[in-house]
Amino acid sequence: MRQRLNFWVIGGDPRQMTLARSLAEDGHTVHTYALDRGGEPSLAADGLAGAAVADCVVLPLPAADGENLNAPLSSLRLPLAQVLDTLRPGQLLCAGMADARLVQAAEARGLTLRDYFAREELAVANAVPTSEGAIQIAMEELPITLHGSKALVVGYGRLGHVLARQLRGLGAAVSVAARNYTDLAWAQVWSYGVERSDQLSGWLCGYDLVINTVPAPVLGRAELADLKPGCLVIDLASKPGGVDFTAAAELGVKVIWALSLPGKTAPVTAGLAIKNTIYNILTELGV
Amino acid sequence: MRQRLNFWVIGGDPRQMTLARSLAEDGHTVHTYALDRGGEPSLAADGLAGAAVADCVVLPLPAADGENLNAPLSSLRLPLAQVLDTLRPGQLLCAGMADARLVQAAEARGLTLRDYFAREELAVANAVPTSEGAIQIAMEELPITLHGSKALVVGYGRLGHVLARQLRGLGAAVSVAARNYTDLAWAQVWSYGVERSDQLSGWLCGYDLVINTVPAPVLGRAELADLKPGCLVIDLASKPGGVDFTAAAELGVKVIWALSLPGKTAPVTAGLAIKNTIYNILTELGV
C-alpha cells in the first residue's frame, strides 16, 4: 500500500469522523463531505468535484439510507446516485453493507466496489466493542457485580468467544451454549461451563445473566420461564432477534435488545477498525 | 456459629435489605426496622422492643447520620441513642464505620460493638464492586473500548490489584504506579507495566485512562498537564482525593470523582459481603 494516498470520506457518523482523522494522522490526504456536524471542522470541503481523483472513496456503514447517502451528521440529503456520478470508472469505492442497489449502481458506473463490512477481519474486530457494549449494559442493569455472577453466552461464534472471555476476565463464572461438537470442544478447551443451545430449557435457572448471540429463536417461552427472578437477558442477535419478546414481557423477564453497539459505545474503536480493513483492501489491490 | 440466630437489621440502604433477605434465606430469624421504603415488606415490624433478645443487632454503613440512625429508606428519624437504649448489656452490635460517639455510647451501655467495615476481609471484598463501578464509568465515558486501551492504575493496594486485573481481563494494556519495592515486584510478577507513583510527571502521555486509588495528592498540575487530550481520570480516593481538581478544570482534563461505589453500583453484592463479614465476627465470638 502506498504511504500517501488521496481519500474521500463521504457521509457517515462518528466512526467516519475517526476514520478521516486517523487517515490524516497516518499522512494521507483526506477530504470529507457530508460530515459537517461532526463536531469539528471538515478536513476538506466545497462540493464533491475533487472526489474524482481520489485513490479511495469511503462510504459509511451502512452506506445508504434508502435512496440517499447515510449522513446523519449532515444537513445535506444526497441521493447516493448523485455521489456516484461524481466518480470516474475504475475508482475504488469502499462501502459498508452495500445493498443490491449500490452494487448495481457501482457496476453500472464501472466503479470497483468493496464492502468492508463483509470482510471477516472487521467482523472479528467488531466483536470487541459489541461485547464491551453488552457488558456495560449488564453493569448498568444488574444490582450485582459481574464478578462472581453466573453468566451464560448463547452461541459460540466470533462474538461468543469475545464475550465469554471478557466476562471471565471480570471474574464471572461463564458457561457457553453451543450446538456442534467443535464449538463444544473449544468451550472445554477454554474451561467454560457447557450447555447445549438446543436443550436450554431446564438448565437456565442458575444464571444471573444470559446473553444471546444467535440470530434464531433460541430463548422461547419455555426457556424464559426457566430463568430465575432478576435474571437479565441481553439479545445481541440482529433482527428478528433470538428472544420471544412477547413471552418475556408476559413473564416479567427483563430483556434488552441491543443492536449496532460498536458505533454507539465505542465509535473511535469502531472507526479505527474500519480503517484497518480498508488498508487491507488497498494492500490486496496493490494500490 | 449457630445455625439459627435472631438478627435485627436496623436502618440502612439496599445493602441492608439484601443482608436481611439473605440472612432469612440462610434460615435465621430476621427482623428489620427503619427499612420500610426498601421496596418490599419489612420482614418484621412494630417497634424496636424485640431487639433486646437479638443475638446480633446490625446497624448500617455508615451507622450514623449525625446524631441519628442512617436510615435513608425510612421516614423515621431515630436518634441512635434511642436505638441503643432498647438493647441489653452484653448484646452484640455490628455497625459499619462506627464513630467515636457510637463507640462511647455502646460502651456506656455495656454492648459488644464490632465495626464490620474495619475488617480487612470486607475491604478486600469491597474492592470488587468498587473496581467494577469504576470500569462501568470508564465504559460510559470513553469513546474507545477498554480493550486495547492503555490504562494506568495509581496505587497498588487492595483496590489497585483488583482494578488492574479486571482491566486486563477486558483486554486493556495495564500499568501500575507504585512506590515501594515490594509493590513494584508484584506488579512485575503479574506482568503489568510499571510506573513510579512519585515520578509520574513525564510518563503519562500514553494513557487513555488513569484511575487513582491513593488518598494523597498524586495527580497535581504537572501530572495532569502531561495527559493526552481525551484521557479520562477517575479518582477513587476518599476525601480529599488524589487529584488537583482546580488544575484539572483549568486544563480541561475530565475527572470523575467516584466515592462509595459498592453501595451504588452493586448493592446486592455489597450486602452479601457484609453478611459474610458478620458471620466471621459471630464465628470468632463463638456465638
Add this chain to the structure above:
Amino acid sequence: MRQRLNFWVIGGDPRQMTLARSLAEDGHTVHTYALDRGGEPSLAADGLAGAAVADCVVLPLPAADGENLNAPLSSLRLPLAQVLDTLRPGQLLCAGMADARLVQAAEARGLTLRDYFAREELAVANAVPTSEGAIQIAMEELPITLHGSKALVVGYGRLGHVLARQLRGLGAAVSVAARNYTDLAWAQVWSYGVERSDQLSGWLCGYDLVINTVPAPVLGRAELADLKPGCLVIDLASKPGGVDFTAAAELGVKVIWALSLPGKTAPVTAGLAIKNTIYNILTELGV
C-alpha cells in the same frame, strides 16, 4: 446414545488403556485385546471371537503398523486383516488415522468405518496436551522462567491458539505470527504481539522461545540466523517440519522437534479425548 453398549478395544498404547477403563467406568461392557502389557489385567480376554457382537470396535491411533495392528503393549503380531475378518458386516469400527488399506479392507467387509482422528473436535482437544507438552519441554530446556520470557508462536490455527494462551497464562509475553488478515485480527483481539509469518526475518532477535506449528518451511537459514543466542526453537509441525534443521545445526541453534506429544505426555487426557469423540460418533449414528 444408549447407556450400555458393548465395546471391544483392540490394540493400542496407554491411551487405549485409559479409553477401555473409562468406558467401563461409564457402565459399558468392555473387552480389550492386544493390550496385555498395559500394566494391568485386561478387562476381557481369550481371542477375538466375541468381537463380532460388539456395538463398537475401537482400533488404535494410528490403527495400523504396516500390515499389522498397532499394538505396542502386546507381544501379539496381528495382521489387521485378521482382526477385521472376525467382524460382521454392518458393525461399527472406529479407528485413528485409517489409511487407504484399512478403508478398503473395511469397505470390502461391509464394515462402517469412522476415523476418530479425522474429526475436528478431537483435533481441538488434542491441541491441549500438545501445547502442554511443548511447554514442559521449554521449561526443561530453558534457564529462564517462561514467566517474563518473550515467546513467539508461529502459526495461529488450533494449536497456536492454545499455545499462545497457555504461555501467557504462565506470564510470558507472547507474540503470534500469522499470514491472513482474519488470524491477525484475532491475534489483536486476544492482545498478542503480532508478526507476519511470511516476513519473520529481521523480527526474531527479541525472542527467548520460538514454537512453530506450521507444516511448511517457515524457519529457514535467514530466520534462524536472526535468533538471539540461547533462543530455544521447538518444532511441533508434522513431517517434514517447519525448520531447516541443517542450518540450525550449523548456526548452533537448539531445535527440538517434538511429535505426537498427546500420547507421550498426557496419555490419560488423550485417551479420554478419544472416548468423547467416539461418543459423538455413536450419537450421530443413533447407536
Add this chain to the structure above:
Amino acid sequence: MRQRLNFWVIGGDPRQMTLARSLAEDGHTVHTYALDRGGEPSLAADGLAGAAVADCVVLPLPAADGENLNAPLSSLRLPLAQVLDTLRPGQLLCAGMADARLVQAAEARGLTLRDYFAREELAVANAVPTSEGAIQIAMEELPITLHGSKALVVGYGRLGHVLARQLRGLGAAVSVAARNYTDLAWAQVWSYGVERSDQLSGWLCGYDLVINTVPAPVLGRAELADLKPGCLVIDLASKPGGVDFTAAAELGVKVIWALSLPGKTAPVTAGLAIKNTIYNILTELGV
C-alpha cells in the same frame, strides 16, 4: 544509584554467573572470583586483592558453606573469614542468607552487611521460578494435562498466589486452602475454589494435584489417606516440610519434596532477581 560501579562477585552458582554477566552488560565494572568452573571465562581474576576498592561485594546464596564460602563452581576452598579480611571497613557487602557467624564477622570488620535474601521483593520475585519449577515437576509426573485437572494449593502466601495463578493460566481448576478470613476473601476475589487449611481431611478426594506451601504439618496421615489414587503431592515447604512422609510412603501416595527450585530450574531468572534486589539496596543507601 550511580551508573558505573565496581562490583566483586565472589563464589556462588549459576545465579551469580548471571548476576556478574548482567551487571557487566549494564555498564558496571565486574570482577568475579571463585566462579571459575562457571562454564565461561571469569570476567576478572587473580586474587581478591582488588576487592578492597569495590563499591559492592556480592556473596552467594547461601553465603556460607559451613566456615567456607559457598563456591560450588570453584575448586577453591575459601574460609569466609579470609574473604572478609580482604575488605576495608565501611565497604558494602551483599550476601544471601547471612547466618549469625557472617553477621558477626562483618560487624567485627566494620563492613556494611545487607542480606538480599531477607528482602521481600526478592521473596516475591522468587515465587515465580519456584511456582514454575513445581509446575514442571507436575507436568513430568502426571499422565494428565494440568489443563482440566483439579489442583489444590495449600497456603495462600506469596508462593500460593503465584502458583494458583499459573496453574489456572494453564487451564487447571484451582482451589486454595487458607486459614484466615483475609486470605479466604482474596481467594474468592480471584475466583478460586476455597478450602480451610485446618479442615482438609474429608475434602481432598477430588484433587489430581496437591501442592503444599505451608511449613507446618498440614498433610498428615488422615489427609493423605483422603487423596484419590494417583493424586500427586508436591511439597514446597522448607524443612521439616508440611507432609508426613512416613505415612505417605505407607499409603502409597507419591510425594515430591522440592526445595530451592529457583536456582535449579531457572538460574538466569533467579540471578537477575538478585541483581534487581542489590540495585534496590544500593539506591536506598544512596551509593
